Amino acid sequence: MSAALHIEDLALGYDGRDGFKPVVQGLSLSLAAGQIGCLLGPSGCGKSTLLRAIAGFEPARGGQIRIGSERVSSATAHVPPEKRHVGLMFQDYALFPHLSAAQNVGFGLRRLAATERTARVAEMLALVGLPELGHRHPHELSGGQQQRIALARALATRPALLLLDEPFSSLDGGSRERLTAEVRDLLRVARQTALLVTHNADEGARFADFMGVMGAGRLASWQATRPAADAQALAIQPSSGSTSDGQP
């Protein structure tokens, strides 16, 4: 069976005035379906560049990225972002301010019939615990509520892979911890394969089954955050603190 995400010997970089600048080199990692990975590393080491490449916004300069059985990036192949079935919860990928929460959640569902779209939006709002707030605009929501809506929008299209780039960084202590735990439980219940970038090692360890540390564009380590059997089980079951309320 192919991995949900498989990255092999990946090279990434940017063309600048002084020529090509390598950012990521020789990077390999895999996630099985339902597993959650986390990447840590100092500022500028290439974490966001890697997520953007997986999403299809940066080309691979060498190696390959596979999502499921499809090779989506290599030096010679590039599947466009909208055909990758990847959900995004990025710091700089905010909600559309002129749309209501429900319209934001339904944004990627425009090809569905209206009744189906309405039902899916309601299901997603309930999943993130905000069934009553679909009519509100982003500026009428707290930071944590906005992040829940962003998560609902990212999951609405049933992505094969969810990418989260510092999704909780704008929140403070208590609400950040609460939302981190809630989102982790939601992803596990939904058996959602996901890759998270964070600066916070404790948050990463609590959130993910596998954690990698990047340095100078390379992956210095990629390890299970708990014994392998547990990691597999945890990836496909809700944690003990969750209830059935959030089930999709």
Ligand SMILES: Nc1ncnc2c1ncn2[C@@H]1O[C@H](COP(=O)(O)OP(=O)(O)OP(=O)(O)O)[C@@H](O)[C@H]1O
């Ligand atoms: N569009 C771009 N053009 C040229 N260089 C870029 C571009 N985007 C990022 N870089 C450079 O690539 C390197 C990696 O940046 P990236 O944003 O991937 O790092 P990061 O690990 O996510 O950092 P942070 O933790 O601060 O978000 C940095 O040196 C950055 O300056």
